[in-house]
Amino acid sequence: MSFFVKCLYFLVTLCYTHYSGVREMSKLKFYYGSMNCGKSTLLLQRIHNYESRGMKIGLFKPAIDTKGDREVVSRLGISREVDDLLTADTNFYKLVRNKYSGCSCLFIDEAQFLQREQVDEALQVACQFDLPVECYGLRTDFRTESFPGSRRLLEVADELRELETRCDCGRKATLVGRFKNGVMALDGAQVEIDNQEEIKYISYCPKCYFKQKLKARQKLD
């Protein structure tokens, strides 16, 4: 194709999308990563970007995440109160229709704890209200298995973005280990909220994760 034809094709495409009303629809986005990858920090920065331009947003998190009470807390020290906590039986679509349809963007932190249905409702919100929904959460639990909320998000989100963090060895950390009183947990309930004294979560690359696991197993034998 000659250069002239290429330019003509580009111009025609540009005019078509501009004048035909074709534009990008609002999306359901999933920003995922391991512990300490800066999810909440990015979320709070994104909110700041909207609000500094005078736009209204809605911030939510599942009620099961009791850490920080009603606040989304970034490890860098900034925090913000959520507008609504989502319990397991909250219908996210109805909640948005009744209270948040005038917003420019909606944000959900700790989205791994959402119910599958709530992720579908968030997708419905993005499509039907043309309202972008950004979800932030973990991909896997301490046993390397996915959470119901993140599994559904990985299945249906329009856009997936991985947020990276590093293992102590320098490699990309993709897995997370749970430590109870300094010892890596080999089993237990999927959800146990971390607090300073007993439960702690650390991100590892697969190699270091399995090395830690082996160490914990040897301690048990």
Ligand SMILES: [Zn+2]
């Ligand atoms: Zn490592």
